[in-house]
Amino acid sequence: MPFIPHTEEDVCAMLDSIGASSIDALFDEIPEALRIAELSNVPAACTEMEISRLMSERADRDHQGRCFLGAGAYEHHIPAAIWEITTRGEFYSAYTPYQAEASQGTLQLIYEYQSMMTQLMAMEVSNASLYDGASGLAEAILMAVRANRKSKSRRILIPKTINPVYRQVSKAIVRNQGINLEEVDFDTTAGSITTATLPEHPGDITAVVIPMPNFFGVIEDVDALTDWAHEHGALVIAAVNPTAMALLTPPGKWGSENDQQGADIVCGEGQPLGIPMASGGPYFGFMCCKQQYVRQMPGRIVGRTVDMEGKPGFALTLQAREQHIRRSKATSNICTNQGLMVTAATIYMALLGGQGLQRVAAASHRHTRQLHERLIAIDGVSAVFNRPFFHEAVIRFDAATVEDVLSGLAEHNILGGYNLKHSYPDLGEALLVCATETRTEADLDDYIQALQDVLCDTTE
Amino acid sequence: MSDIPANLKYTQTHEWIEQRDDGSIRIGITDHAQNLLGDMVYIELPEVGDTLEAGDECAVVESVKAASDVYSPITGEVVAVNENLADNPDLVNKDAYNDGWLFALNPSQPEELEDLLSAEAYELKAAEDEH
Numbered sequence: 001m002p003f004i005p006h007t008e009e010d011v012c013a014m015l016d017s018i019g020a021s022s023i024d025a026l027f028d029e030i031p032e033a034l035r036i037a038e039l040s041n042v043p044a045a046c047t048e049m050e051i052s053r054l055m056s057e058r059a060d061r062d063h064q065g066r067c068f069l070g071a072g073a074y075e076h077h078i079p080a081a082i083w084e085i086t087t088r089g090e091f092y093s094a095y096t097p098y099q100a101e102a103s104q105g106t107l108q109l110i111y112e113y114q115s116m117m118t119q120l121m122a123m124e125v126s127n128a129s130l131y132d133g134a135s136g137l138a139e140a141i142l143m144a145v146r147a148n149r150k151s152k153s154r155r156i157l158i159p160k161t162i163n164p165v166y167r168q169v170s171k172a173i174v175r176n177q178g179i180n181l182e183e184v185d186f187d188t189t190a191g192s193i194t195t196a197t198l199p200e201h202p203g204d205i206t207a208v209v210i211p212m213p214n215f216f217g218v219i220e221d222v223d224a225l226t227d228w229a230h231e232h233g234a235l236v237i238a239a240v241n242p243t244a245m246a247l248l249t250p251p252g253k254w255g256s257e258n259d260q261q262g263a264d265i266v267c268g269e270g271q272p273l274g275i276p277m278a279s280g281g282p283y284f285g286f287m288c289c290k291q292q293y294v295r296q297m298p299g300r301i302v303g304r305t306v307d308m309e310g311k312p313g314f315a316l317t318l319q320a321r322e323q324h325i326r327r328s329k330a331t332s333n334i335c336t337n338q339g340l341m342v343t344a345a346t347i348y349m350a351l352l353g354g355q356g357l358q359r360v361a362a363a364s365h366r367h368t369r370q371l372h373e374r375l376i377a378i379d380g381v382s383a384v385f386n387r388p389f390f391h392e393a394v395i396r397f398d399a400a401t402v403e404d405v406l407s408g409l410a411e412h413n414i415l416g417g418y419n420l421k422h423s424y425p426d427l428g429e430a431l432l433v434c435a436t437e438t439r440t441e442a443d444l445d446d447y448i449q450a451l452q453d454v455l456c457d458t459t460e
Numbered sequence: 461m462s463d464i465p466a467n468l469k470y471t472q473t474h475e476w477i478e479q480r481d482d483g484s485i486r487i488g489i490t491d492h493a494q495n496l497l498g499d500m501v502y503i504e505l506p507e508v509g510d511t512l513e514a515g516d517e518c519a520v521v522e523s524v525k526a527a528s529d530v531y532s533p534i535t536g537e538v539v540a541v542n543e544n545l546a547d548n549p550d551l552v553n554k555d556a557y558n559d560g561w562l563f564a565l566n567p568s569q570p571e572e573l574e575d576l577l578s579a580e581a582y583e584l585k586a587a588e589d590e591h
Contacts, residue, residue: 325526
């Protein structure tokens with residue numbers, strides 16, 4: 001049978017049989033104002049030659065300068081083997097295959113990925129990934145509302161120390177679902193939330209979001225916050241950096257000695273695990289949870305099983321609540337995942353191993369400490385927070401503006417950091433800097449030298 | 461043909477309702493419904509103390525094939541749930557009308573019971589489904 005899309009005659013016959021006058025009439029129920037008439041911002045079609053030129057020009061912009069910029073996406077060394085293996089024909093697909101069980105290799109890889117994530121996070125269950133860290137947090141919030149059946153308030157405490165983009169995306173996704181996101185202030189000396197900045201009489205709270213490290217790179221007091229949340233009947237949603245979890249206490253073990261209940265749901269951005277920064281995507285989000293909440297978890301889960309002959313195999317499991325079965329009542333509309341990114345992350349974690357990941361984390365921490373120490377020794381630069389940090393730190397300029405500093409550094413071919421003024425105006429001329437394992441001693445020297453030059457120029 | 465006890469009341473959405481001597485009512489899903497759904501793997505129940513209105517989604521029965529909502533047939537407060545289902549969801553398959561009960565309500569508007577289907581009426585509905 002030839003694959004020919006419907007002809008003009010087919011269309012007429014179909015419209016006749018349902019009694020519609022035209023295809024446009026099928027969309028009548030959508031108000032005129034909401035329809036996009038013309039896509040005036042989309043240019044006319046390009047030829048292959050034109051488009052490949054445009055894309056190369058855009059791609060070139062990605063590699064300009066040495067990067068001291070983190071704020072959610074991090075430059076880590078990606079061994080050549082990772083993408084060599086990931087792009088092999090057997091793996092090279094962005095999608096969970098249809099008739100998934102026919103692709104045992106893909107399912108095994110996802111199963112291995114889930115196993116690694118549960119180990120890294122010390123959690124019982126992982127799903128097969130989500131779109132990215134920001135939408136992962138929104139999914140975690142929706143999940144918490146389903147999972148915490150004792151709480152009726154649909155109130156979520158979300159600290160201002162979490163990535164502002166995550167807050168914005170979460171708000172956009174949950175705001176029409178009767179869920180209240182209540183922002184929690186941070187202690188401006190510590191750069192973290194403390195039990196003192198949490199509400200004194202919180203009432204019924206559904207969940208508390210705890211970032212680790214937070215957007216400023218600062219180590220939050222996760223044990224105290226976890227205890228506080230559980231005491232108030234709230235679930236704990238951990239939003240963590242996966243690299244940091246190789247060094248820090250994983251969310252599954254958060255909480256004080258006598259109440260080590262751990263986080264209930266864990267989410268975060270998977271990009272640091274072998275995914276290039278690539279102008280912001282594609283990345284992938286990860287999510288883990290306690291076994292007791294597995295039925296409320298969005299996305300797919302691969303399970304290991306045996307076939308009729310008793311041979312081991314892999315299958316998609318717990319699908320009964322997905323959209324192809326539950327329709328509008330599905331736990332989420334994420335039935336696929338970022339398969340290719342997860343493939344790379346799995347190979348990255350397998351190649352580095354637990355120790356390798358620890359070394360990446362330790363080197364990133366060491367370099368950022370060195371950078372921070374040397375930066376605040378410069379006249380006109382000061383530290384902002386007094387709490388320990390992971391691989392990012394905030395500095396403040398006494399006399400120069402962040403914009404001037406960043407453009408001055410750019411002339412020295414240095415991406416100097418993330419300007420915090422737009423999201424946190426109260427912090428003054430504050431800059432978020434990051435030095436991962438990829439920044440050498442010489443890179444740090446250059447940054448310091450360049451900053452001194454720039455500060456001289458701008459204050460003259 | 462599935463089992464439809466004459467002493468119970470029924471809904472269009474395949475719940476059964478048993479009026480008990482103490483004034484409470486017990487609710488479950490019918491033998492016909494468990495047959496359609498297949499082997500149960502998980503039952504999500506309301507919490508004791510929840511107040512339900514007639515028609516509220518209040519439980520989910522999850523089989524290997526699908527997860528389906530259970531609707532409260534009557535307005536009232538949940539006074540008991542079948543804790544045994546947590547470890548043995550297959551009780552719903554094995555004994556839908558006794559050991560497979562889901563939850564019990566104290567009805568606050570008993571007149572709603574009048575609107576429920578009789579065994580004969582439900583039998584007609586179940587037979588229709590099968591065609």
